[in-house]
Amino acid sequence: MLFPTTVFAVFFLCVFSGSWLLAERKTLWKCYLLICSYVFYGWWDWRFLSLIVLCSLVNHAAAIGLSRVMRTRSRRSILTAAILCNLGVLGFFKYYKFFVLSAYATLHQVGLSCSLPLLDVVLPVGISFFTFQAMSYVIDVYRKDTEPAQSLLEFSTYLAFFPQLVAGPIVRARVLLPQLAGGLDRRHIDAGRASSLILAGLFKKTVVANTLSQCLVDPVFEDPSAFAGPDVLLGVYGYAVQIYCDFSAYSDIAIGVALLLGIRFPANFNAPYFACSFRTFWQRWHISLSTWLRDYLYIPLGGSRGASFRVSRNLMLTFLLGGLWHGAQWRFVAWGALHGFYLLGERMLTRVGVGAPSPRVGGRRPGWVGRGIAWVIVFHLICLSWVFFRAENFADAWLLLGRFGDWKSATLWTIPTVGMLLVGFAAQALDGTRMAPVWNWLNRQSFLLHGGIVAIILTIILGLGPQGVAPFIYFQF
Amino acid sequence: MDSNAQNIEEERVQINAGRDLSCVTRSLIVFVLFSVLLNASGLQRSASLLPFGPRRRICMALTRPVAAASAHLHADRLRLWFERFSASEGQYHD
Numbered sequence: 149m150l151f152p153t154t155v156f157a158v159f160f161l162c163v164f165s166g167s168w169l170l171a172e173r174k175t176l177w178k179c180y181l182l183i184c185s186y187v188f189y190g191w192w193d194w195r196f197l198s199l200i201v202l203c204s205l206v207n208h209a210a211a212i213g214l215s216r217v218m219r220t221r222s223r224r225s226i227l228t229a230a231i232l233c234n235l236g237v238l239g240f241f242k243y244y245k246f247f248v249l250s251a252y253a254t255l256h257q258v259g260l261s262c263s264l265p266l267l268d269v270v271l272p273v274g275i276s277f278f279t280f281q282a283m284s285y286v287i288d289v290y291r292k293d294t295e296p297a298q299s300l301l302e303f304s305t306y307l308a309f310f311p312q313l314v315a316g317p318i319v320r321a322r323v324l325l326p327q328l329a330g331g332l333d334r335r336h337i338d339a340g341r342a343s344s345l346i347l348a349g350l351f352k353k354t355v356v357a358n359t360l361s362q363c364l365v366d367p368v369f370e371d372p373s374a375f376a377g378p379d380v381l382l383g384v385y386g387y388a389v390q391i392y393c394d395f396s397a398y399s400d401i402a403i404g405v406a407l408l409l410g411i412r413f414p415a416n417f418n419a420p421y422f423a424c425s426f427r428t429f430w431q432r433w434h435i436s437l438s439t440w441l442r443d444y445l446y447i448p449l450g451g452s453r454g455a456s457f458r459v460s461r462n463l464m465l466t467f468l469l470g471g472l473w474h475g476a477q478w479r480f481v482a483w484g485a486l487h488g489f490y491l492l493g494e495r496m497l498t499r500v501g502v503g504a505p506s507p508r509v510g511g512r513r514p515g516w517v518g519r520g521i522a523w524v525i526v527f528h529l530i531c532l533s534w535v536f537f538r539a540e541n542f543a544d545a546w547l548l549l550g551r552f553g554d555w556k557s558a559t560l561w562t563i564p565t566v567g568m569l570l571v572g573f574a575a576q577a578l579d580g581t582r583m584a585p586v587w588n589w590l591n592r593q594s595f596l597l598h599g600g601i602v603a604i605i606l607t608i609i610l611g612l613g614p615q616g617v618a619p620f621i622y623f624q625f
Numbered sequence: 626m627d628s629n630a631q632n633i634e635e636e637r638v639q640i641n642a643g644r645d646l647s648c649v650t651r652s653l654i655v656f657v658l659f660s661v662l663l664n665a666s667g668l669q670r671s672a673s674l675l676p677f678g679p680r681r682r683i684c685m686a687l688t689r690p691v692a693a694a695s696a697h698l699h700a701d702r703l704r705l706w707f708e709r710f711s712a713s714e715g716q717y718h719d
Binding site (some may be wrong): 591595598602613614 | 644646651659
């Protein structure tokens with residue numbers, strides 16, 4: 149069930165009505181949300197519901213165990229078992245084929261041949277998101293950062309809550325569980341913010357991402373040899389804007405939908421391409437994943453403390469695994485490695501006084517020329533990393549990069565295409581709280597005007613977008 | 626957990642943004658009615674693209690009178706105008 153479809157609209161109206169009717173009866177309300185979330189997930193493939201139910205059972209049992217057992221050694225064993233269970237599920241469904249094929253290729257290269265069992269495993273939608281959420285919950289309970297959920301029902305609702313189930317944001321237990329336990333507030337539903345976010349998400353996905361994908365990105369990446377350097381460059385810019393618009397659109401719609409149900413999610417994007425350093429970029433791009441990796445991987449590995457070699461190792465490991473999280477292919481690992489190198493390079497340059505110094509070391513903020521140069525370099529290096537992320541394989545990525553040597557006349561640099569690219573880039577201005585005046589203005593309007601304005605803008609968005617509904621890019625992860 | 630719940634409640638009160646449920650429900654009803662009327666032709670087109678079967682028959686039966694009412698009221702003009710605009714600007718439509 150995709151967000152920008154009539155089926156989802158009908159589904160959401162049912163959820164909205166039922167959720168608010170049952171809001172006073174907390175247990176029934178959670179039950180209803182859970183059933184709706186399972187219907188949402190089962191719409192794709194009902195067989196995988198058992199997986200999410202199993203995940204809920206195992207992690208809830210682990211959390212209860214962690215809250216009751218006092219011995220450090222036993223607690224550590226429970227935590228290890230729960231993490232292994234989650235990683236086992238993720239590893240089997242997402243990485244089994246990748247590891248078998250990689251092992252086979254390695255053995256073949258060293259002259260050994262053996263037949264490894266190769267199963268055709270279907271990747272369940274959203275598995276990377278809900279397993280990471282489950283792991284963060286168990287680790288937080290182990291660290292005593294959060295209390296375990298009051299019941300299995302509450303935890304299952306947290307894990308399966310449909311707005312963020314298939315493509316995030318990865319919402320921490322300490323954010324969502326208290327809201328589920330506390331019930332809903334009928335007096336302050338931030339409908340202005342919710343409708344603005346949903347409309348912004350629909351615009352970014354339906355108009356910008358789908359159009360760029362059809363008219364620019366897909367043709368360039370499918371057959372780079374048919375295009376000259378300037379067109380390939382535009383295609384790479386196009387993909388950078390497309391993936392931002394696509395993924396941030398999903399997050400915006402998820403946050404908006406949850407808000408209409410009285411639940412607040414943290415922001416997942418904050419104008420990432422406006423960043424003048426890689427460090428800032430990662431504070432603004434897929435915030436829920438980058439903070440997850442920081443809190444549960446980078447810091448436990450040692451973080452920024454210790455010798456330079458150890459910090460570099462921690463950073464590279466975090467980004468290599470972050471890349472692998474996106475997909476079971478070496479090109480995603482390469483994407484992660486590139487970002488790891490970028491951050492290492494930036495760290496080194498900052499130490500010798502080049503680039504944007506960290507405010508933590510008391511550095512002076514560079515002038516606008518310096519920031520402009522830094523922005524150009526950072527943005528283009530990020531675009532370079534997207535080439536490996538988007539290309540089907542390394543050969544295609546190198547072929548595409550090789551086309552930059554052929555600087556013939558451009559055919560794709562038309563006003564509508566470049567205009568759409570710029571609109572998508574400018575759409576970052578909608579992130580964060582920059583639109584707060586619009587939210588407040590909408591909240592102050594009469595219900596007739598509010599509903600009418602939103603309907604008219606929706607109609608314009610649907611009219612401007614291409615026919616058909618393309619799935620969100622992050623569904624595959 | 627208690628402190629977290631308290632923080633969120635405080636945040637809600639501090640923000641104090643938004644409107645009450647009855648107003649949001651009325652806005653949503655207005656939005657649905659307006660959206661259906663403004664996009665009836667698009668809904669009918671989507672229904673016609675469904676594979677033949679009972680689902681398509683039901684969707685067509687539901688959208689046909691709405692599309693007729695929308696056309697009668699000229700409510701479908703807005704979307705058609707933007708569809709034509711985007712098609713002429715970049716041949717984005719099939």
